Amino acid sequence: MSRIGQAVFTLFVVLTISFFMYRLLPGGPIEAMREQLVQQAVSQGDQVDIERINHLVELRTGIQPDEPVWKQYLFYLRDIVVYQDFGQSIWQNKPVFDLLFKAMPWSVFISIYGLLLGFVTNILLGSLMAYREGGHLDKSMSLVATILTSVPYYVAAILMLSVLAFGQGWFPTGGRYNHALTPGFTLPFMISVIRHAALPILTGFVVGFGGQALAMRGNSIRVMGEDYIRVAELRGLGEGRIASRYVMRNAILPLYTSLMIGIASIFSSSIIMEQLFSYPGVGWYTFGAIENRDFPLLMGIFLFFTTVTLIGVLIAEFTYGIIDPRATTGEREAY
Known part of the structure; x- marks a missing residue:
């Protein structure tokens, strides 16, 4: 059982490190996705609604862009463990x-x-x-x-x-x-x-x-x-x-x-x-x-x-x- 516990702990550490590394990179994925949605709205002649864009980002990633990073991490971890929800693929537009x-x-x-x-x-x-x-x-x-x-x-x-x-x-x-x-x-x-x-x-x-x-x-x-x-x-x-x-x-x-x-x-x-x-x-x-x-x-x-x-x-x-x-x-x- 101790080996299984070590494996679970290792997975948790890797998940934590990878999340913060991806999230804290300059021009990270959340900012890139938000900018992409803004450009789409502008190109279509629609009014840029920041609240709606943030809501779309949250739906696709399971991360609330305006929340602190540590809260985003907790929400992401909750979705994975409780709901088995890894977010929605931006590229394929599927879970x-x-x-x-x-x-x-x-x-x-x-x-x-x-x-x-x-x-x-x-x-x-x-x-x-x-x-x-x-x-x-x-x-x-x-x-x-x-x-x-x-x-x-x-x-x-x-x-x-x-x-x-x-x-x-x-x-x-x-x-x-x-x-x-x-x-x-x-x-x-x-x-x-x-x-x-x-x-x-x-x-x-x-x-x-x-x-x-x-x-x-x-x-x-x-x-x-x-x-x-x-x-x-x-x-x-x-x-x-x-x-x-x-x-x-x-x-x-x-x-x-x-x-x-x-x-x-x-x-x-x-x-x-x-x-x-x-x-x-x-x-x-x-x-x-x-x-x-x-x-x-x-x-x-x-x-x-x-x-x-x-x-x-x-x-x-x-x-x-x-x-x-x-x-x-x-x-x-x-x-």
Whole structure:
């Protein structure tokens, strides 16, 4: 429970700092929104009604512009906790919660699948490279992994789009699914969803391929030199059991923690990915919110990224003992 309490406290601190940073910036979002509404009224030839403009700002952001900053913060916190109201998007003119609620599953879909696919492949490949250390497989895959790790994501995405989408026409060039189809659990719709998500997932897998494989290779080689591996061999344990129960289980520990924490970086990097592939997820809305200075939407997205990070850390802490029993028993021996 103490870890959950620490996570909630961290979320509260991040929310507080981000609110005051956004609000106190020169020419901040509230002032920008008010100025935009004033200009709209002037351009339409209407009389500028400050009270009405302040009321519109309050409706869209959940913040009363004429109140002190600390009161604005309390009202904003009340709306989030009590009413789950994150305000209204200036850019989309829709509630922030509704936008994120609809976009979140799509971002989770392409991000998690790409992350898990890459993680499992890299773990297996890294283990195989360690057991074939110095061989042709180890040398060739190490070279391939080094090259792919150094390729920027946007370069790989542009190449994928150019060759597989625009060139060969095997995959769609954008969107989440074919809008001519009716959404539902039907075979044509599910195939359309998979085809539209294939390139983002494949690009993430190709770019992420190799980094964890090299780390797993290095960890496995280090673990195979430990004394408890020699003890296990002297006990007559089979090679398969030693590889799975001793080598892989100990070598995977640092990568497991980085996997959980890396979930947040996957979502944050989706800003570039979703823009390139025109995939309307959380990253796509983030870019649009930055362009349009959409303060309510930016705050909601920032809280989403923070929450995902904290959940990843909590999952890592609660499940670490399953992978490494020493974390809960306090033992230092691995055999």
